[in-house]
Amino acid sequence: MNAHVTQIRALARRSMLKTLRQPFQMFPIIFFPLILLAVNASGLRAATRLPGFPTHSYVSFAIAVAFIQGAMFSLINTGTNLAEDIESGFFNRLALTPLRRVSLIAGLLVGVAALGALQSGVYIILGLIAGAHLHAGLGGVFVIIVLGALTTLGFGAMGCVAALRTGSGEAVQGLFPLFFVFIFLSSSNLPRNLLRTGWFHTVATWNPISYLIEAFRSLYIFGWDGAALERGFAVAIGVTLIALLAVVGALRTRLQRT
Amino acid sequence: MIAAPRHGSITRVALAIAWRGLHTYVRRPDLFIPSLIFPLVFFASFAGGLSALGSVPGFHFPAGYTAFQFVFILCQSAMFSGLFTGFTLAFDFESGFARRLMLAAEDRRGIALGYALVALSRAAITLTVVSTVALLAGMRITGDGVDLIGLYGLAALLVLIGYGWAAGVAFRFRSIQAGPLMQTPVFLILFLAPVYVPLTLLKGWIHGVATVNPATAFLDAGRGLISGAHDHTALAFICAIGLILLFGLWLLSGLRRAEAEA
Numbered sequence: 010m011n012a013h014v015t016q017i018r019a020l021a022r023r024s025m026l027k028t029l030r031q032p033f034q035m036f037p038i039i040f041f042p043l044i045l046l047a048v049n050a051s052g053l054r055a056a057t058r059l060p061g062f063p064t065h066s067y068v069s070f071a072i073a074v075a076f077i078q079g080a081m082f083s084l085i086n087t088g089t090n091l092a093e094d095i096e097s098g099f100f101n102r103l104a105l106t107p108l109r110r111v112s113l114i115a116g117l118l119v120g121v122a123a124l125g126a127l128q129s130g131v132y133i134i135l136g137l138i139a140g141a142h143l144h145a146g147l148g149g150v151f152v153i154i155v156l157g158a159l160t161t162l163g164f165g166a167m168g169c170v171a172a173l174r175t176g177s178g179e180a181v182q183g184l185f186p187l188f189f190v191f192i193f194l195s196s197s198n199l200p201r202n203l204l205r206t207g208w209f210h211t212v213a214t215w216n217p218i219s220y221l222i223e224a225f226r227s228l229y230i231f232g233w234d235g236a237a238l239e240r241g242f243a244v245a246i247g248v249t250l251i252a253l254l255a256v257v258g259a260l261r262t263r264l265q266r267t
Numbered sequence: 268m269i270a271a272p273r274h275g276s277i278t279r280v281a282l283a284i285a286w287r288g289l290h291t292y293v294r295r296p297d298l299f300i301p302s303l304i305f306p307l308v309f310f311a312s313f314a315g316g317l318s319a320l321g322s323v324p325g326f327h328f329p330a331g332y333t334a335f336q337f338v339f340i341l342c343q344s345a346m347f348s349g350l351f352t353g354f355t356l357a358f359d360f361e362s363g364f365a366r367r368l369m370l371a372a373e374d375r376r377g378i379a380l381g382y383a384l385v386a387l388s389r390a391a392i393t394l395t396v397v398s399t400v401a402l403l404a405g406m407r408i409t410g411d412g413v414d415l416i417g418l419y420g421l422a423a424l425l426v427l428i429g430y431g432w433a434a435g436v437a438f439r440f441r442s443i444q445a446g447p448l449m450q451t452p453v454f455l456i457l458f459l460a461p462v463y464v465p466l467t468l469l470k471g472w473i474h475g476v477a478t479v480n481p482a483t484a485f486l487d488a489g490r491g492l493i494s495g496a497h498d499h500t501a502l503a504f505i506c507a508i509g510l511i512l513l514f515g516l517w518l519l520s521g522l523r524r525a526e527a528e529a
Contacts (some may be wrong), residue, residue, distance in 0.1 A: 026310065048458045048459065048473070049469075051469065051471055051472065051473035052458070052461070052462055052463045052469065052473060053317075053320075053463050053464075054470055054517060055320065055325075055326075055463075055464045055468045055470075056317075056319070056323065058323055058324055059322070059323060065343075106298075110528040118482075186304065186305065186308075186415045188302055190304075190308050192313035193308050193309070194308070194312060194316070197316075198312075198316055198317055199316060199317060199319060204315075204319070205318050206314075206318050207314065208317070209311070209315035213316070264349070
């Protein structure tokens with residue numbers, strides 16, 4: 010058991026350092042969501058004048074999207090890093106060592122979850138500096154970090170699936186727009202009650218990303234909204250479990266090929 | 268003694284590159300599909316998801332919110348068609364094709380012109396699809412035929428602006444690694460304009476930035492042309508032509524550098 014933990018810890022550390030040491034991977038995770046937040050919070054401030062809009066602060070409303078965008082970037086970074094390891098042969102060499110199969114990916118994903126917690130903390134601080142008000146207080150900070158880590162873990166696992174299935178960093182990068190579509194077609198810019206175009210409202214209601222965003226958002230705007238948090242955590246846990254199952258299958262196939 | 272380029276050699280080189288570029292574009296789904304999906308998703312997200320903004324107090328646009336957002340998508344698609352062609356040029360340098368092309372071309376300015384034709388052809392396909400989808404989605408056009416010619420003429424100029432910038436970068440760096448350098452400034456300039464609501468409804472720092480941003484003139488002019496209520500049309504065309512000249516110099520100096528270093 011101890012050996013197992015040591016293996017996971019070593020690979021988690023490598024996974025974190027690999028991302029933290031590459032500025033071109035850190036830049037999109039930290040700055041891109043914040044640039045979009047700055048632009049959208051200013052450009053869409055007029056939306057707070059709509060009857061039924063839940064707050065007077067668009068920053069507090071929009072900051073939730075940053076957590077999801079950060080998780081999406083983690084998906085791409087995790088997948089690209091793993092694909093690079095596959096392309097360079099490092100993954101195969103690792104598979105030939107006495108390392109347990111599950112540690113190969115578990116280490117990577119523990120590192121991803123830790124980075125998810127870290128980036129959530131950064132968004133919280135920068136959001137507060139930008140003028141967002143966290144209605145749920147200190148307890149909300151804890152919940153955001155846990156939900157942020159869980160969401161990043163789930164998305165990171167999806168990145169692993171893509172990398173294991175394709176073995177190509179370019180192919181993983183190509184998936185980025187596909188995943189970003191889910192953010193666009195959600196309640197990211199307006200609450201669902203104000204999505205007046207029928208088909209868009211339906212898509213946003215079926216889109217699980219809407220519930221993740223609304224869980225983060227509820228902590229900023231309403232404080233403690235049990236229903237929003239339940240739905241958000243249910244989506245995060247569901248996505249993580251499905252992605253982990255897919256990782257197990259993809260890993261088995263990849264190692265059989267090896 | 269180096270023979271002077273024959274008369275018409277620029278056109279020959281340009282047409283050959285344009286044919287190859289367009290042929291590659293339509294035969295590669297990994298290039299073709301994202302270039303269509305991106306603007307359509309933006310259009311769906313903005314025109315569909317933000318339609319409630321059309322009823323914000325102070326928002327008056329005769330053609331409706333769908334047309335208001337369509338103009339942004341049109342401008343964005345046009346500029347990104349130019350940018351994506353810059354990516355293609357950078358990729359051609361990475362693969363070694365562009366270097367061979369520079370050895371073979373009688374007049375290398377034809378290379379720059381050829382890729383410009385590729386950008387315009389790609390934009391024509393994208394804008395046709397986006398416009399068709401917008402009309403099917405119920406977009407209203409209250410401008411007349413001449414206004415629409417002006418709108419699509421402005422879009423063509425924006426293609427050349429995006430291409431001029433991106434190709435200048437591509438000729439200098441000759442690597443796809445320079446992609447973010449091509450894309451990020453254009454993305455920021457576009458989003459620091461009145462994307463979601465008119466300039467009068469923007470408040471704070473973004474109002475100041477949008478006031479001096481040339482993209483604001485493009486959006487105002489485009490929205491004026493689609494609605495028939497002209498707004499800053501002359502300013503937009505003057506800005507566009509000025510930027511084309513500026514980025515034309517940027518592109519040609521990049522070409523000279525590529526010739527010197529290749």
